[in-house]
Amino acid sequence: MDPTASALLLTAPAAVPFLIAGAYAVPALRPRATAATHAPAQLAEPRRRVSAQGSVLVTGASESALVPGPAPVPGPALVPEPAPVPEPGTAPERPGRGRGRGWDWAGLLSPAVILTCASLLARDVDDGGPRRAYSGLLRADALTVWMLLVVGAVALVACGSAPTYLRGERAAGRASERSVWRYHVLVQAFLAAMCLAVVTANLGVLWVAVEATTIVTAFLVGHRRTRTSVEAAWKYVVICSAGIALAFLGTVLIYYAARQAGISEAWALDWPTLAARAHRLDPAATRLGITLVVLGFGAKAGLVPLHAWLPDAHSEAPAPVSALMSGVLLSVAFAAILRYRVIADVALGADFTRVLLAGIALLTLALAAALLLAQRDHKRMLAYSSMEHMSLIALATAIGSPLALSAALLHIAGHGLAKSVAFCASGRILQLTGTTRIGRVRGLIAKAPPLAGAFGLAALALMAFPPFSLFASELGIARAGFAAGRGLAWVTAAALLLVLVVFAALAVRVARMLLGTGTPVTESPSAVWPLMLGLAACAALGVSLGPLTDLLHTAAGTIGGH
Numbered sequence: 001m002d003p004t005a006s007a008l009l010l011t012a013p014a015a016v017p018f019l020i021a022g023a024y025a026v027p028a029l030r031p032r033a034t035a036a037t038h039a040p041a042q043l044a045e046p047r048r049r050v051s052a053q054g055s056v057l058v059t060g061a062s063e064s065a066l067v068p069g070p071a072p073v074p075g076p077a078l079v080p081e082p083a084p085v086p087e088p089g090t091a092p093e094r095p096g097r098g099r100g101r102g103w104d105w106a107g108l109l110s111p112a113v114i115l116t117c118a119s120l121l122a123r124d125v126d127d128g129g130p131r132r133a134y135s136g137l138l139r140a141d142a143l144t145v146w147m148l149l150v151v152g153a154v155a156l157v158a159c160g161s162a163p164t165y166l167r168g169e170r171a172a173g174r175a176s177e178r179s180v181w182r183y184h185v186l187v188q189a190f191l192a193a194m195c196l197a198v199v200t201a202n203l204g205v206l207w208v209a210v211e212a213t214t215i216v217t218a219f220l221v222g223h224r225r226t227r228t229s230v231e232a233a234w235k236y237v238v239i240c241s242a243g244i245a246l247a248f249l250g251t252v253l254i255y256y257a258a259r260q261a262g263i264s265e266a267w268a269l270d271w272p273t274l275a276a277r278a279h280r281l282d283p284a285a286t287r288l289g290i291t292l293v294v295l296g297f298g299a300k301a302g303l304v305p306l307h308a309w310l311p312d313a314h315s316e317a318p319a320p321v322s323a324l325m326s327g328v329l330l331s332v333a334f335a336a337i338l339r340y341r342v343i344a345d346v347a348l349g350a351d352f353t354r355v356l357l358a359g360i361a362l363l364t365l366a367l368a369a370a371l372l373l374a375q376r377d378h379k380r381m382l383a384y385s386s387m388e389h390m391s392l393i394a395l396a397t398a399i400g401s402p403l404a405l406s407a408a409l410l411h412i413a414g415h416g417l418a419k420s421v422a423f424c425a426s427g428r429i430l431q432l433t434g435t436t437r438i439g440r441v442r443g444l445i446a447k448a449p450p451l452a453g454a455f456g457l458a459a460l461a462l463m464a465f466p467p468f469s470l471f472a473s474e475l476g477i478a479r480a481g482f483a484a485g486r487g488l489a490w491v492t493a494a495a496l497l498l499v500l501v502v503f504a505a506l507a508v509r510v511a512r513m514l515l516g517t518g519t520p521v522t523e524s525p526s527a528v529w530p531l532m533l534g535l536a537a538c539a540a541l542g543v544s545l546g547p548l549t550d551l552l553h554t555a556a557g558t559i560g561g562h
Contacts, residue, residue, distance in 0.1 A: 003133070006124070006131040006132070006133055006140075007133035007134065007138075009117045009120055009121050009124075009131075009140070010117075010121075010131065010132075010133045010138040010139075010140055010199050011133065011138065012113055012117050013113065013114045013117050013118070013148055013151075013152075013195035013198075013199060014192045014193075014195040014196040014199065015192070016109065016110055016113040016114075017110040017113075017114075017188040017189070017191040017192040017195065018188070018189065018192040020106065020107070020109060020110055020188045021184075021185045021186075021188035021189045021192065023106075024103070024106075024181055024184040024185045024188060025181070025185045103184070104162060104163035104166055104167075104180070104184070105163055106184075107159040107162060107184055107187065107188065108156065108159050108160060110155060110159065110188060110191050111151075111152045111153075111155035111156040111159055111191075112152075112156070114148055114151055114152035114155060114191070114195060115148075115149065115152035115153065115156070117148065118145050118148035118149045118152055119149075121140045121144070121145045121148070122145045122149070122548075122551050124140075125140060125141060125142055125145055125551070125554070126142075126550055126551065126554070129141075130272075132201070136201055136202075136270060136272070137200060137201065137202055137205065138199050138200055138201065139199070139200070139201035139271075139272070140199060141555075141558050142551055142554035142555035142557075142558050143335065143338065143339075143409075143555040143558045143559055144198055144199055145551060145555070146409055146412075146413070146551060146552065146555045147198045147331070147332065147335050147412075148195065148198055148199070149413070149548075150327075150328055150331060150412055150413050150416050151191070151194055151195060151198065151328045151332070153413070153416065153417060153534070153537060154323065154324060154327035154328045154416040154417065154420045154534075155191055155324065155328070156530070156533070156534075157323060157327075157417070157420040157421060157424060157530045157531070157533065157534040158187075158320040158321075158323040158324045158327070158420055158424065158530075159187070159320065160529070160530030160533070161319070161320050161323070161424035161427070161428075161527070161530045161531065162183075162187070162320045163526060164428070164524055164526050164527035165318065165319055165320055165424070165427050165428065165431070165527075166180050166183070168428070168431040169318075169431075172431065174224060179223070182219075182223075183220070183223060183318065186216050186217075186219050186220050186223075187220070187320070187321065187324070189212075189216045190213060190216045190217060190220065190321075190324060190329075191324075193209050193210075193212040193213045193216060194209070194213060194328060194329065194332050196209040196212075197209035197210050197213070197332050197335075197336070198332060198335065201270055201271050201272060202269050202270060202271070203251055203254065203269040203270075203271055203274070203339070203340075204251060204255075204269045206336055206339070207244070207247055207248060207251050210244065210247070210297065210300060210332070210333060210336065211244050213300075213329060213332070214236075214237065214240045214241065214244060214300070217236070217313075217317070217321070217325060217329070218233050218236055218237045219233070220317055220318065220321045221233040221236050221313045221316055221317045221321070222234075222316075223317065223318055223321070224316070224318075226316075228316055229316040229317075231312070232309075232312035232313050232315070232316040232317075233313070233316075235308070235309050235312050235313070236309040236312070236313040238309075239299060239306050239308055239309040240299055240300060240306075240309055242299070242306060243295065243296045243297070243298070243299025243300060243306045244296060244299070244300070245296070246292045246293075246295050246296035246299070247292065247293050247295075247296025247297050247336075248296070249289075249292050249296075250288075250289040250290065250291070250292030250293035250294075250296060250340075251269070251289070251293065252289075253285050253286070253288055253289030253292065254269070254274070254281075254285075254286065254289040254290075254293070254340075254343070255268050255269055256285055256289075257281040257282045257285040257286050257289065257347075258273075258274060258277075258281065260281075260282055260285070261277060261280035261281050261282070262280070263277060263280075271339055271343075274343050275342050275343055275346070278342075278343045278344075278346035278347040279346055279347065281343070281347040283347060283348055286343070286344065286347045286348060287348055287352065290340055290343070290344040290348070290352070290353065290356075291356065293336075293337070293340050294337055294340070294353075294356055294357070294360070297333045297334070297336045297337050297340075298333075298334075298337065298360060298394075300329065300330070300333035301330045301331075301333040301334040301337070301390050301394075302330050302364070302386055302387050302390045303360050303361075303364045303387075303390060303391065303394060304360060304363045304364045304367060307364065307367070307387060310383050310386065310387060311371075311380045311383040311384060313325065313383075314326055314379060314380070314382065314383035314386070314423070315377060315379040315380045315383060315436065318427065319423050319424050319426060319427020319428070319430070320423075320424060320427070322379065322382075322383075322423040322426075322427070323419065323420035323421075323423040323424050324420070326382065326383065326386045326419045326420070326423060327415070327416035327417070327419045327420035327423075328416050330386060330390050331390075331393075331412045331415075331416060334390065334393060334394070334397075334412075337357075337394075337397070338397065338559045339559070341353050341357075341397060341559065342558075342559055345400075350400055353397075353398070353400075354398045354399075354400060354488075355398075356398075357394050357395070357397050357398035358394075358395060358398035358488065358491050360391075360394055361391040361392070361394035361395040361398060361491075361495070362391070362395070362491060362494060362495060362498075364387055364388075364390065364391035364394070365387075365388055365391040365392070365395075365495055365498045365499070365502075366498055367387070368384045368385070368387035368388040368391065368498075368502065369388070369498045369499075369501040369502050369505070371384050372384045372385070372388075372501075372502055372505040372506065373501065373505050375438075375505070375509070376437060376438050376439060377436045377437060377438065378426055378429070378436055378437075378438050378441065378509070378513065379423070379426050379430070379436050380436075381438070381505075381506070381509055382419065382422050382423055382426060385419070385422075385462055385502070385506065386415075386419060388498075388499070388502050389411065389415040389419070389462070389470075391495075392411060392474065392477060392495070392499070393408045393411050393412060393415075395477060395481070395491070395492070395495055396408035396411065396476075396477045396480065398488070398491075399477070399480045399481050399484050399488055399492075400484075400560065401480045401483070401484060401560075402553070402556055402557065402560055403476055403479060403480040403483075404476070404477060404480035404481070404484075405556035405559055405560050406476065406552055406553060406556040407472075407473045407474075407475075407476030407477045407480060408473075408477070408556075409552055409555055409556060410469055410472060410473040410476070410541065410545075410552060411469075411470065411473035411474070411477070413469065413541060414461070414468060414469035414470040414472075414473055414538055414541055414542070415462075415470060417461075417469075417534045417535070417537050417538040417541075418458050418461035418462050418468065418470060418534070418535075418538050419458075419462065420534055421454060421455075421457075421458040421461075421530075421531045421534040421535055421538075422455060422458035422459060422462060424530065424531060425451055425454050425455035425458060425531055426455065428448075428451055428523075428527055429441060429444065429451065429455065429513075432447065432448060432451075432521060438509050438512060438513060439512070441512075441513045442512070442513070442515070442516035442517075442518065443514075443515065443516030443517045443518030444513055444514050444516075444518070445514050445515065445516075446516065446517050446518040446519075446520065447518035447519060447520060447521055448520070448521055448523050449520075450523055450527075450528045451523050451527065451528065451531075452514050454528060454531035454532060454535065455510070455513075455514070456510065456514050457535050458531070458534075458535065459506060459507075459510040461535065461538050461539075462506065463503050463506055463507065464499075464503075466542060467539050467542045467543050468535075468538050468539050468541075468542045469538055469539075469541035469542035470538075470542070471542055472541075472542050474499070477492070478492060478496060481495075
């Protein structure tokens with residue numbers, strides 16, 4: 001492929017979402033103060049409004065405060081309910097402003113570009129090997145292409161579900177036009193940061209990109225500005241910042257070891273260079289650096305010990321954001337660990353990362369299983385399920401055979417698709433029922449059959465039922481684990497027992513939500529098609545990889561040192 005074309009395909013996945021974020025930001029930055037002064041006087045009166053979590057908001061023209069207390073008892077209204085109150089400093093929505101809501105669908109351009117670039121790079125990588133641009137700063141190998149496909153596919157589901165979700169938030173008075181524009185800006189910046197983390201070959205730029213995802217998603221977690229969402233955002237920032245700080249120290253130690261090994265300053269953090277010369281790195285510095293990197297990026301991947309942010313952040317973030325965070329952010333962070341593992345296995349031997357990752361995987365899986373047994377919130381249930389699946393990916397990486405690594409990458413794709421569908425469906429369930437409490441959600445099949453079907457099928461996929469790809473990937477992990485030797489065979493057996501516990505916990509809770517009686521409601525087709533598309537892709541990967549077979553095996557070889 002022509003170098004210019006390679007540079008374009010490597011740049012576009014990060015550049016296009018960034019440009020779209022800029023395009024969304026321009027209308028949001030227009031001055032509104034003048035229009036706000038002409039708001040009707042009735043908007044100055046404080047009103048009580050109930051958030052999605054049941055908190056009572058007192059809002060007026062000049063203040064927005066959270067007041068603890070029970071929701072008001074429904075009763076006959078003395079005056080007609082006015083339109084949703086705008087945020088402080090913004091104008092009330094005027095007739096004709098709704099035409100701008102067509103821009104909600106413009107976010108689909110980013111996943112379309114990401115998938116297109118990944119598809120073209122896949123063909124090129126299969127034919128001629130890795131592609132580079134900007135003096136090696138950006139690089140595409142099979143693992144890069146695979147992760148871009150996962151990011152694009154999950155983003156397609158999340159961005160396709162966003163318009164219906166945002167329409168529900170507007171109707172409930174939980175979102176103004178300005179907050180919706182802010183949402184779009186942050187989501188597009190989030191996609192740009194994840195794509196940059198995937199396509200860069202420089203470990204320093206990789207760290208910067210992962211840190212950028214923390215900053216952007218912190219605002220998305222606190223998007224509703226309720227007490228619980230702000231608390232979750234701060235918890236997310238503090239814990240993930242601690243993890244990213246550890247990853248930074250690990251990156252500095254790897255840089256130090258590279259400089260001591262005679263690698264020039266310009267290439268001391270270049271991943272292909274480090275992978276090729278890892279045998280020359282100082283073992284002591286490398287061992288400490290890899291440990292810090294695994295713990296640091298493991299925090300972003302939802303692995304113990306820095307995992308506590310995950311259930312709060314995923315349960316409070318808007319549903320499409322939860323889909324992106326669980327579906328791909330965790331996997332992008334773990335892809336960084338996969339890159340460092342190649343360096344560690346050459347410099348220290350495979351046993352070091354095997355023991356480290358197997359121990360973290362087993363502890364994470366045990367914790368997720370225990371917490372799921374006592375879980376009563378369906379969004380937090382899905383968050384703990386993400387911990388379970390990331391622990392299985394970590395276990396497959398610890399096993400390290402070609403079969404295990406192929407299964408890990410397939411699991412990344414299958415989990416991303418199934419979990420994005422589950423979270424987007426859970427967001428609509430929250431809007432329809434007004435609660436995330438599992439005990440208060442009954443008869444979804446009777447109330448909204450298409451939505452209930454999508455949620456139920458996503459749950460079956462997460463429980464590794466065929467024909468979904470998680471069945472094939474978990475079967476591959478089990479086969480590889482039992483074939484890897486006595487030690488890993490026992491670890492695999494323990495992991496499978498814990499997976500059965502998770503299976504039972506999910507099955508009981510999802511069945512309670514789906515079964516029962518209820519009054520049917522009409523669901524827009526635009527709310528269902530992204531979910532069905534994600535489920536179809538997950539099932540297709542479970543039946544046959546088709547043209548992705550060679551790409552998957554090549555990607556596994558890239559991180560397996562073959």
